[in-house]
Amino acid sequence: MSPLLDVNDLRMTFRGGVRAVDGVSFSVRQGETLGLVGESGCGKSTTGRMIVRLLEPSGGQVTFDGRDITHVSRRRLLPLRGDLQMVFQDPFTSLNPRRTAAQIISGPRRLLDRDGTIALLERVGLGAEHADRYPHEFSGGQAQRIGIARALASRPKLVICDEPVSALDVSIQAQIVNLLRKLQEEEGLAYVFIAHDLSVVAHMCDRVAVMYLGRIVEIGDRKTVYADPAHPYTRALVSAVPLPDPDLEQDRERIVLLGDPPNPASPPAGCTFNPRCAKAQNICRQEAPVLRLVRGRQAACHFPD
Amino acid sequence: MATTPSTRSGRSPGRIAFDRLKRDPAALFGASIVAVFVAVALGAPLLTALSGWDVQTFDKSAIDRSLGGVPYGDLGGIGAEHWLGVEPGTGRDVFARIVYGARVSLLISVAATAVTVVAGTVIGLVAGYVGGRTDTILCRVMDLVMSFPSLIFMLALLSVAPDANRVLLLIAIMSMFSWPYVGRIVRGQALSLKHQEFVDAARVGGGRAAHILFKEMLPNITGPILVYTTLAIPANIGTEAALSFLGVGVRPPTPSWGQMLDDSLKWYQVVPSYFIVPSVCLFLTVLAFTLLGDALRDALDPRGTNA
Numbered sequence: 232m233s234p235l236l237d238v239n240d241l242r243m244t245f246r247g248g249v250r251a252v253d254g255v256s257f258s259v260r261q262g263e264t265l266g267l268v269g270e271s272g273c274g275k276s277t278t279g280r281m282i283v284r285l286l287e288p289s290g291g292q293v294t295f296d297g298r299d300i301t302h303v304s305r306r307r308l309l310p311l312r313g314d315l316q317m318v319f320q321d322p323f324t325s326l327n328p329r330r331t332a333a334q335i336i337s338g339p340r341r342l343l344d345r346d347g348t349i350a351l352l353e354r355v356g357l358g359a360e361h362a363d364r365y366p367h368e369f370s371g372g373q374a375q376r377i378g379i380a381r382a383l384a385s386r387p388k389l390v391i392c393d394e395p396v397s398a399l400d401v402s403i404q405a406q407i408v409n410l411l412r413k414l415q416e417e418e419g420l421a422y423v424f425i426a427h428d429l430s431v432v433a434h435m436c437d438r439v440a441v442m443y444l445g446r447i448v449e450i451g452d453r454k455t456v457y458a459d460p461a462h463p464y465t466r467a468l469v470s471a472v473p474l475p476d477p478d479l480e481q482d483r484e485r486i487v488l489l490g491d492p493p494n495p496a497s498p499p500a501g502c503t504f505n506p507r508c509a510k511a512q513n514i515c516r517q518e519a520p521v522l523r524l525v526r527g528r529q530a531a532c533h534f535p536d
Numbered sequence: 537m538a539t540t541p542s543t544r545s546g547r548s549p550g551r552i553a554f555d556r557l558k559r560d561p562a563a564l565f566g567a568s569i570v571a572v573f574v575a576v577a578l579g580a581p582l583l584t585a586l587s588g589w590d591v592q593t594f595d596k597s598a599i600d601r602s603l604g605g606v607p608y609g610d611l612g613g614i615g616a617e618h619w620l621g622v623e624p625g626t627g628r629d630v631f632a633r634i635v636y637g638a639r640v641s642l643l644i645s646v647a648a649t650a651v652t653v654v655a656g657t658v659i660g661l662v663a664g665y666v667g668g669r670t671d672t673i674l675c676r677v678m679d680l681v682m683s684f685p686s687l688i689f690m691l692a693l694l695s696v697a698p699d700a701n702r703v704l705l706l707i708a709i710m711s712m713f714s715w716p717y718v719g720r721i722v723r724g725q726a727l728s729l730k731h732q733e734f735v736d737a738a739r740v741g742g743g744r745a746a747h748i749l750f751k752e753m754l755p756n757i758t759g760p761i762l763v764y765t766t767l768a769i770p771a772n773i774g775t776e777a778a779l780s781f782l783g784v785g786v787r788p789p790t791p792s793w794g795q796m797l798d799d800s801l802k803w804y805q806v807v808p809s810y811f812i813v814p815s816v817c818l819f820l821t822v823l824a825f826t827l828l829g830d831a832l833r834d835a836l837d838p839r840g841t842n843a
């Protein structure tokens with residue numbers, strides 16, 4: 232079966248030469264969740280926004296449901312709009328302060344009638360009493376539930392979740408993640424779940440892709456990647472995931488990354504991770520590694536662990 | 537905000553501003569004078585029927601022809617018969633002329649403001665949202681129009697324009713020079729709004745450009761537009777008065793406050809009341825609209841304390 236979403240060598244170069252996304256490829260099957268993880272500024276949002284065509288890719292292809300949607304016009308994209316939705320990071324700036332919850336959920340194309348709106352509100356854990364309220368009357372968690380309801384109103388097949396919980400209190404985060412999982416089971420949704428660390432996606436994803444400076448450095452099944460990371464960057468991210476057992480948490484070694492990610496406008500030569508890598512050799516400073524199969528997953532490293 | 541859910545749910549941000557406005561004395565004062573002004577303008581025929589004198593009737597018995605038309609009595613003939621006196625030289629009723637002048641003043645200033653605001657809003661929204669070359673061109677045009685010394689150009693245009701419909705002509709020429717001021721404000725707001733995620737969300741939801749401009753962005757700019765509108769109306773009342781004063785506004789016999797002021801200058805030593813009445817009307821109206829506009833700006837300020 233062909234995948235629901237196929238992203239091939241996607242690129243985005245912003246004005247000023249910032250290569251925010253520099254040749255990203257992955258695919259997502261129906262009903263599956265792909266975690267897209269990386270530090271701030273590595274190009275996760277840019278990738279997500281290109282998939283839903285909020286940004287025009289500078290290169291590569293996006294194939295959705297067997298159709299190349301990389302450069303289709305707004306009109307031709309319209310029938311697919313409902314299948315391809317997005318949940319945004321900031322629950323407040325993503326809701327129009329001048330529209331009621333019901334108007335927001337029903338969307339520009341007025342997809343739902345009153346009953347449909349209320350039914351959807353209930354499915355995301357809100358109720359009819361919330362329908363006519365304005366965003367400023369909601370808490371962050373409630374606002375994000377409305378953002379999720381809006382994405383679901385058109386019964387999509389794929390939802391890009393761009394850090395949907397990172398603006399929320401930790402106590403609320405789990406509720407929203409659980410809601411997303413419940414909805415996934417009910418609807419058979421596929422997610423691209425963007426996060427800046429591996430802990431949020433740990434219980435959510437089937438597969439995980441780790442991004443660094445506009446490229447995927449490791450991609451594979453969640454279990455494989457978490458249990459035995461191959462790329463030193465992934466190893467550092469995995470070591471930062473808190474363990475449930477406090478004794479284990481005490482004893483384990485945390486890998487702290489040195490320095491900041493380099494400026495994407497002038498990436499270092501060779502492997503872009505080399506200035507921060509403890510194992511960097513000469514070849515790492517000269518030749519960029521490509522993704523290749525390493526113990527059951529793909530990793531881009533000259534000296535995988 | 538999130539921690540104190542309001543007891544009355546569904547209170548829109550506009551509603552909150554309105555509730556604040558109701559508690560501002562300056563706003564209430566401004567609003568009541570504006571209400572009187574509007575009522576007078578709309579009810580002009582009724583009021584002149586009550587006073588018994590219409591705009592065009594010459595009351596020869598109220599002026600002293602041997603003195604060149606100076607009204608009989610003190611204060612320019614103010615009394616039970618002519619509530620605000622009579623026009624020196626002709627004997628026309630000043631109350632009727634003020635009341636009908638309010639009508640002309642309101643019509644021209646509101647219509648010119650409406651044209652200005654609608655044109656400026658649409659152009660500003662398009663410039664800000666579309667961006668790129670469209671934005672550059674529209675901004676240049678706005679700069680160009682704003683760089684004209686508008687009063688002189690209005691005078692020139694009005695002097696050479698054919699005399700077909702003076703009121704329409706005034707509305708067109710006054711709005712021609714003022715739309716870029718709204719356009720600038722709206723463009724700036726649109727520019728910052730279009731990067732908000734709710735606009736992206738509307739695009740992902742399949743919203744057309746018209747939906748995004750008028751349903752998503754415009755409702756978030758109504759505050760500044762409303763403030764501009766309430767401040768533009770008094771400015772336009774002033775401009776209309778100035779143009780009529782300078783003799784290029786509405787033509788007699790249509791009454792106008794500016795025209796009355798112009799006329800009164802010939803008489804101000806003998807009949808000061810004829811000068812004072814239209815001045816006070818003009819002053820009060822402009823003051824009232826300005827107070828209201830300022831109060832509105834404060835009420836709409838999200839940083840306001842008394843929510």
Ligand SMILES: Nc1ncnc2c1ncn2[C@@H]1O[C@H](COP(=O)(O)OP(=O)(O)OP(=O)(O)O)[C@@H](O)[C@H]1O
Pocket residue numbers: 245246249251269270271272273274275276277278427495
């Ligand atoms: N519209 C834009 N114009 C120019 N540069 C941009 C634009 N949007 C993003 N960038 C740059 O592209 C790079 C990637 O940005 P992106 O928002 O995709 O990162 P991210 O991984 O989502 O980070 P975060 O975790 O902070 O959301 C950054 O260096 C950013 O400064």
Ligand SMILES: [Mg+2]
Pocket residue numbers: 275276277393394
């Ligand atoms: Mg982001």
